[in-house]
Amino acid sequence: MVGLTGFIKNFFKRADKLGLQESPEALRSMFKARYWSFKALLDDNNKVLQIMSDMEHALRESLGFGMAFIRANCTAISVNVYKIIQNMNEIAPNRYNALYDVFAEIEKRLNEILEKRKEFGGGKWALPLEAVNKEMADQVGSKMANLGEIMNRVNLPVPEGFVITASAYELFIEHNNLQEEINRQIQTVDLEDLEMLHEVSANIQQIIIQSPLPDELEEAILSAYRRLEEKTEKGINVSSRSSALGEDAENASFAGQYRSVLNVNQEFLAHTYKEILASKYSPQAMTYRLNMGFRDEDIAMSVGCMAMVEAVSSGVMYSRDPGNIRNNVVLVNAVWGLAKSVVDGTVSPDLFVISKESPGQILKKEIHRKDQKFVCFPEEGVCRMTLVGDEKDDPAIKDDEALFLAGLAARLEDHYGRPQDIEWSIGKDGVVRILQSRPLRQLDTESKTVKEVADLKVEQPVILEGGVTASRGVACGPAFLVDTTVDALQFPSGAVLVTKHSLPQWAAILRRAVAVIADRGGVAGHLATVSREFNIPALFDTLEATRKIENGTIITVDADGQKVYAGQVESLLKEARAEKASLMKGSPVYNTLEKVLEHIVPLNLTDPDGNNFRPKWCRTYHDITRFCHERAVKEMFSFGKDHHFLERSSKQLVCEVPMQWWIIDLEDGFKESVEGDTVKLENIASIPMLALWEGVTTIPWEGPPPVDKKGFFSIMLQSTMDPSLEPTGKCRYADKNYFMISRHFCNLTSRFGYHFSTVEAFLGENPKTNYVSFNFKGGGADYTRRVGRLKFIEHILKKFDFRVEINEDCIMARLEGYDQNFLVERLKVLGYLSIHTRQLDMIMGNNATRNYYINKMLNDIDSFVSV
Amino acid sequence: MEELKVLVVDDEDDFRETFLKRLQKRNLDVSGAESGEKALELLDEKPFDVVILDVKMPGMDGVETLREMKRKRPLMEVIMLTAHASVESGIEGMKLGAFDYIMKPADIDELMDKMRQAYEKKSIHEEKIRQAKIKELRK
Incomplete structure (x- = not known):
């Protein structure tokens, strides 16, 4: 039993606690402090709602957002929710400490999602190509894994070489502590701003190139090169090709996003290696990842180094018609010299269409004027050579070579069990070598056929006709001629990109373009591939687009009908108008945002009178925010009453x-x-x-x-x-x-x-x-x-x-x-x-x-x- | 806010100097430090109301600096600034008593608002402590 003295003591203790003995000044200052916390809480409450709505908006609209966006917003919202809890405990001193526990739980889950790293196959820093097969894509990237597979399991000729693995990349990045610096650079820019993008891309690439290779890595590369010398010849030059991990994603080609350097002298092997690593941050690669929703840290660069073979002719072939999967033919694109001019889009290649059903039959042959070719310099590097004389109009390969190539394409398709997109070359020794093979990306076959659209009557004048359909569709906008990077920087959103060569670096502005027209280039070029992925109509090999189309005029591009009209052709646009595919949906970055939002947005505490309106039932940041807002109002109300403070009653x-x-x-x-x-x-x-x-x-x-x-x-x-x-x-x-x-x-x-x-x-x-x-x-x-x-x-x-x-x-x-x-x-x-x-x-x-x-x-x- | 004394700690000279100039134009009493160590020295020479502190610096990093600052001057408010957002480091900073954690590039007017808020909080806390002392004396 508590005696009378005990009761009185307790009474005063309680009274003291309730502030009965506080002076009005003290009460005023207490109230002022709580009111300040209340205001801060409302402020943060608004901020939390705002951030949630920004994040949901980005997800819903599938805007091009990257991990930097998700990280910055998750951090901001976490900090604000934390502040809300702090202020809640100021308003009602320490009565809401339980909220810290639920917060910690949610924070932990977010961290698990955000910091999850893709595991790359561990082990060796360099591997000879003989030791590589397609199961090793998690160490050497799919490009080199496939080349190893072709060399060792399909037994087709592939240049000798070795691969510097993903583990080597990780070692290099960690050794120089680069990832944090890179993330830091990326966070501070708006990647939609082209100028900023170029600046930050240049910064990052420079940092990478200036960082030293760890000794053990340099050692490994050199010893792999010595072995290659033994197998080929002393002092042999190599072609260094990027083979990024993550490239094998179903709907992403990463075509031409990263650097490959041909004919590298051994002296510059290490330097070129770093250049290729740096190309992970080229403007076009950064834009591409952003648009396709790839997480920066999920992409590791491995680099293949293969003995350089001087090519007489080379090209790209498809084991099926990408425009029509039922069309059982092989398409062979061929140019003089190195294949670089096909993928760069600088030359319009010859095209051979070969039947697979009755082997030996060439169904179609288009020989274009090839006014230049790439050849190797004796010491290092490649150069563009202008072709004069008959050579430029001659076919780059003979019919029997075309047929032989078609046979290889069919073999590769058989081996992989799906259509392939293959890069090949024919050396001075007459040997046909495979340089790359990857799954063929089909053109969209859902949209209307060429004929259906082309049948429409159009009144507007045709200003350009002909060329090849690199990506299907119809679009309209002001023409914008791009010749240099400076032009590219000024490229306005919604314009038609008109350019001489369909260079891969223009991919960086594709997201702003409604269509692309180029004088040169074919379906097999990188820019063509990316245009198809972005679902942007592209008309290449028009020969004179840059001459016939005037900068700034409104034009309508009908890539299917291979025509360009002056003005806006509503009838065509109406026919061809299709929903733009969301590139982000289902991508790793998209999925990450979706996952973090599950711990942020859903509101479980809707009923303030309900039994579950308690800290321990808060499952998301939204719950905590809602709970605190509700309780803060209540606590502010009871201050006057609890403290018998008339002014604030x-x-x-x-x-x-x-x-x-x-x-x-x-x-x-x-x-x-x-x-x-x-x-x-x-x-x-x-x-x-x-x-x-x-x-x-x-x-x-x-x-x-x-x-x-x-x-x-x-x-x-x-x-x-x-x-x-x-x-x-x-x-x-x-x-x-x-x-x-x-x-x-x-x-x-x-x-x-x-x-x-x-x-x-x-x-x-x-x-x-x-x-x-x-x-x-x-x-x-x-x-x-x-x-x-x-x-x-x-x-x-x-x-x-x-x-x-x-x-x-x-x-x-x-x-x-x-x-x-x-x-x-x-x-x-x-x-x-x-x-x-x-x-x-x-x-x-x-x-x-x-x-x-x-x-x-x-x-x-x-x-x-x-x- | 003329009397508001601000210390900006950032190892990036360009950023710090531009920032200081812009704050001066807004009538603040500003000082700069290029490292955590230097900032802690300045603290002994002069009282500050609010510190803007970069999280990532060579030598003594932002979090360490924050810890020391809060030990020396518990009532001084510190706003963390970062170009490399991470939930973990953000919450760590908050637990150590940071007033807020802001992502670079920060809007200067938003930062001004934050500083004003931080200053208010500091004044209110000082007043609370003053009242507590009065109460102590009355006993």
Whole structure:
């Protein structure tokens, strides 16, 4: 038993705790501190909602976002939620410490998702090509893994060589501690800004090239090179080819995104290796990853070094027609010299179409003028040579060579069990060597056939005709001629890219282009491949596009019909208009964002009266935010009462509206300080409260609408199932409304029977920080009727510019960034709705009455709100 | 906010100097330090209200510097600035008492708002402590 002294002691201890002995100054400063925390909490609450909506928007629209975007937003939202919890514990000292635990749990899950690293096959830094096969793509990248497979399992000639593996790349990056610096560089730029992109790309590439190779790695590369010398000849030059890991993704080719350097002298082996690693950050590669949703850290570069073979002719072939999979033919593209001019798009190659069904039959042969070729310099490097004389018009390969090549293509398709895209060359020794083989990407066969579109009558003049369809489709926009990188930097969004050569580096601006037209180049070039992936019409080998098309004029490109028209050809555009494929969807970055959002956005705590409205039931950041906002309001309310502090206790508003309205002044919400426990409307200085009040009082409520029998029955049924829904006034807060105000701020919490709503607004001088938010949750009636009422409210709110979200039987609406006057009118609408939508769910079963009420309300609102 | 004393700690000279100039134009009393060590020395010479601190610096890094600063001046508010966002390091900074954690490139006006908030918080805490002392004296 506690004796009398014990009781008195306890009483004073309690009294002390409650602040009974605090001086008014002390109470004022305590309140001021809490009010500050409350304001900070509201601020962070808004920020959290904003970040969530940005992240959801990026996901929904599949905007080109990278890991930097996800990391920055996850960090920002985590920090803000953490601050909310800190401030919650300032408002109610240490009463909400449990929130730190749920926060830590969510943070841990986010970290697991964000920091997950792709594992690369471990082990050796360099591997001879004889030791490589297609199962080793996780060490040497798919390009080199396939070459090893062809050499060792298909037994076709491939140049001798070795691969510097992904482990070597990781060693190099870690040794120089580069990843963090690279991420840092990427985060600070807007990758959509081409100039910034080029700058940051140059910075990163320079950092990589200037970093030293670890000794053990340099050693490994040199000893692999010595072995290659033994097998071939002393001092042999190599071609160094990028073979990135992650390139094997189903719908991504990474065509020409990374560097390959031909004819490298051994002296520059290490330097070239670093150049190729650096090319992971070329502008086009960075843009490509961003658009396709690849995570930067998932891509490791391995580099293949193969004995350089001087080629007489070379090219690219497809084991099927990429335009029509049922067309069982092999397409062989051939040029003089090295294959570089095919993939670079600098020369329009010869084309051989060879039947697979009756082998030996050449179905079609197109010989183009090939006015240049690439050849090796004796010491190092390659050069472009202009072709004069007959050679330029002669076929680059003979018919029997074409047939032989077609046979190889069929063998490779057989081995892999799917159509292949193959790079080959014929050396001076007459040997045909395979330089690369990868799955062939089919053109979109869903869209209309060439003929269907071409049959349309077009009135506009044709300004260009002919060429090859590198990527199908029709598009219209102003022509923009690009010759140099400087032109590319100025490339406007929505223009048609017109260029001489279909160079791979123009891929960096493809995302802004609506179509591409080039004088030179074929279907097999890198730019063609990327255009198809991005679903942008491309018309190449037009010979004179840059001469015939005038910069800045509006043109319509019909890649299928191989025509370019002056002006906008609506009939064609209408026919060809297809949904742009989302490149991001399903990509690693997209999936990462989707996964992190699962721990951020879903709202489980919708009912503040529910049993689960507790810290331990918070599953997401949204839950924590919602919980804290709700509780912070409550705690601010009880401060005056708990501390018997009249200044900050609630006062009842003297008014004619037949409900109880209680008000707490946070700072400067009253014109003059109030003695006693009531306050008059004339003494209210809060701008948002006065606006709300006007909405509440201007049009008196007529009482509940007449209930149809079904509606009434529905409420009865609900009430018997859940006693808290009893409409007779047994509810915990029976029709009490609480205002918390300052001059620019107002929070109204209302319970009308079983309806619960909050309106919160900040209306200051700066539109940037202004907002109005509205939450409504209602019981009564059955679920369908409740949802019907929400749709009803949504309909009206949307008319007044609110962003509305419905979550089960809870509605959330927000407006931000507008000026005071604009928001005052919207608050009037909310005030009106909070009174007049009461019990509307009872009539929601009936469409006619529903429409009647919508019209009535819109008329009412119209009568006193000016928008 | 004329009386607000700000210290900017960042090893990138360009960034720091430009930033200092822009803050000066906004009538703040600003100082700069190029390292954590230098910043801690300055703390002994002069009181600061708010510190803007880069997370990644050679030598003593931002987190270490923050820890020392909070030990020396618990009421001084520190805003962390980072170009390499990570949830983990962000929350670590907050747990050590940072006022906020902001991603580069930061909007200068947003940072001004943050500094104002941080300064308010500091003043309020000082007032609370003053009241607590008065209460102590009354006993």
